[in-house]
Amino acid sequence: MGNATGVEITGPLTERFAEILTEEAQSFLADLHREFNGRRLELLEARKERQEALSAGGTLGFLPETREIREADWQVAEPAPGLVDRRVEITGPTDAKMTINALNSGAKVWLADHEDANTPLWENVVEGQLNLRDAVAGRLAFTSPEGKRYELTDGPRPTIVVRPRGWHLPEKHILVDGQRTSGSLVDFALYFFHNHLATRPYFYLPKMESHLEARLWNEVFTHAEERFGRPLGTIRATVLIETFPAAFEMEEILYELREHSAGLNAGRWDYMFSVIKKFRTRGKDFLLPDRNSVTMTVPFMRAYTELLVSTCHKRGAHAIGGMAAFIPSRRDPEVNRVALEKVSADKTREAGDGFDGSWVAHPDLVPVCREIFDGVLGDRENQLDRRRDDVRVTAADLLAVGDTPGQQTEAGLRSAVSVGVQYLDAWLKGTGAVAINNLMEDAATAEISRSQVWQWLHNDVKLADTGETVTRELVERVAGEELAKLGGDLAAARALFMEVAVADEFVDFLTLPAYERMP
Structure with a gap:
């Protein structure tokens, strides 16, 4: 396996790794790095500057400089094939067993995770890409150490949507011109390069903190489409609104990605983490109780999800709900009963609020989530026609963290x-x-x-x-x-x-x- 000009790979290589790290794939990654990494680093510096301002007593709010975008009449692109009906999405890492189980689960979408449900161990980074390519080709199979065989079943499979690493994470095993590359660009480049002709290149974008970070992704997408002669909008992306600053820039994020947008997602735990991180020095006004008592119905979380649905549907974009992380017990029916009641209540709230779909972490929860959304959607594929014009969320509502009950x-x-x-x-x-x-x-x-x-x-x-x-x-x-x-x-x-x-x-x-x- 040769290296593209200026590219150095320091991770160990196996015979199959060479199928992913081809010289042409490396060249594409190097192109993206040289074109966009400088701007990525500038945006990470901007995060630090905003944090310093918050720690010094500043606050968050809707941006006055983008008021025209929020008040203008515009829509994102029409929903893309495979992303029209998203009532159940299953999430999980891209190891072979999880990939097969997800694709056999009966969900509408699989979030193929190279981020929070994965670790950036070098073998995971490359083997995940191999598994995705083999899955797209319909040839992925796996035998466990215990001898159990896993294979893709016949019939419809979920649409694959890949979540690359966030802008902040580097890839230390691939250097371009002596610099570490961006984990985001590595994960995007390798998946897009190997699969954009065989399947629709769709992505979930994590951890963004501003519409300027969304603009950078949009420029990456347009660059890739132009380089490979693909029509504008071939790539689609759903953005996780899982940082506190991003909650105040939802419309602007959709606007920046409008040709490539597939909607927004509400991510509970990272959002709470970001609330603490951004206002960590501000005492009781942003002090949270035990994490398990911070439900999606407490005031500041309710404001966030209501705003997300109304923002998405105002602009013709899907709104995707949060994770049901429960794993059914094979031994304790009572644990299952209590947990499934909570999952059902959570999904019922989301479907009733206007979400177009939601996440589960285990195949056994797919039917539970699907039944609830089936009951609300009927013969419709989504709820984009439900505008939620009744929602009125202010910056103060989003910032009302201190009103959270609990100890x-x-x-x-x-x-x-x-x-x-x-x-x-x-x-x-x-x-x-x-x-x-x-x-x-x-x-x-x-x-x-x-x-x-x-x-x-x-x-x-x-x-x-x-x-x-x-x-x-x-x-x-x-x-x-x-x-x-x-x-x-x-x-x-x-x-x-x-x-x-x-x-x-x-x-x-x-x-x-x-x-x-x-x-």
């Missing part, structure tokens, strides 16, 4: 530490989708867990059930006690969790220091 408790602290360390242990070993307490957890879980610990610690929170003030010493003691219950060697995961949970400076994304610990 900070020792039980909540213990859960955050235990779940956070368990997840990071799996992440460091190469697994990004982890079953913990009958929930399929991903990186967003670890982010909200460690950020809540940081927030409580740095705001001298007194726990409601014990009266203790959260200190470094208390967090260390809790960590020791909780990890003793789990057993095993969790030293590396514990060290990483404590680094990002109790340090004086807040680390923007725990995946950044975690990635540097990976080979």
